[in-house]
Amino acid sequence: MIAVNKETFQAEVKDTGGLVLVDFWSESCESCKALMPDVEALAEKYATQVKFAKLDVAKARRLAIGEKVLGLPTIVLYKDGEKIDEVNKDDATAGNIEAMIQKNL
């Protein structure tokens, strides 16, 4: 799982072909930090099929709002740079994230 920021988001996510999953998180979001180990585990499991990235929105607030993310945690799945699916808040569980990945593989 790679960390992306407002400088690298375009190249690593929007200009990347195939599936890219982005974990929008921040240090002040306790739910995000609780969820992160589950996302890391999914990153290992789907390493060959999906690129996993995390974006700290505290340093990329405008970028997040531009991606229509106004609440944490939000997990977005991109395909060929286009947002195709997301889960957020209470729905952002390991099970739901994996279901979203499998639905779009």
Next chain:
Amino acid sequence: MEKTYDVVIIGAGPAGLAAGIYSGRSLLKTLIIERSKTGGQAVVTNEIDNYPGAEGEETGPTLIAKMVKQAEHFGVERVADEVVDVDFEGDLKKVTCNKGEYQAKAVIIASGAFPRLMGCRGEAEFTAKGVSYCATCDAAFFEELEVYVVGGGDSAIQEALFIARFARKITIIQNLPELTAAKSMQKKAFDNPKFSFVYNSVVEEVKGESGLLDTIIIKNEQTGELTEFNADPEDGTFGLFVFIGLVPRTDVFEGKIAMDRGYIPTDENMRTNVPGVYAVGDCRIKPLRQVVTAAADGAIAAVHAEKYIEGGE
């Protein structure tokens, strides 16, 4: 494979952690199961002004971190998993989770509560798109933007004061003719020039053109009058934070123990109607839901669970 414990605690908020500290300190083999974030509602609360000893720089996360450290010091195990079924019938209670199954001589339910929804049109669609129930998670998105806060109780005003550190303007939408928060907190809000107040009103609908929240329609319940708030076109969006009470997270216990409108009745020793099963914190029927009362519940339940395990009650 099933693992067997003396005490399994469901939920790692202040009630569950306090139960863990007491149970671990009594040398009982103790497991705390948490589905999501350790610390429950307290860990997403910035100010914990009224918990004894938590003065000065103490916040929800710092206080919870200390409780976790204390529980671990007493040998309490913790696992991140969600309880999907329970069987309280035998002497050994069974707790089934997504990833594993556990057995325990006593179970302490500390499953807490989650924020009540408004129930208005558009609410689900705009959650995490402008509608939020967690200030510490999302307030920073609204730096220099406008924010509406639904509710007039302690939580609503306390969280609104936190959001005001970021937002340029706060509008409180309260369904009653006045606020119900503690007077000291009300004064802070009334004295803050960023605050304005709308009374006797509820949110009727939330909308947004571009996928983000940009319109809130409220209804005055006394006059029936509808008022529409629109985001400043330069901002494009605004926030709507909802703090209108809680709903107990007890679905999984339905039919397994006595319940009353989702809450678990207990006696003053935290016993439910099933011997060896206790309920603590916000999920039980009680007059005051605070960190201090949650911690006290946990202590009482752990002490009685120990007596129960030793055959004393």
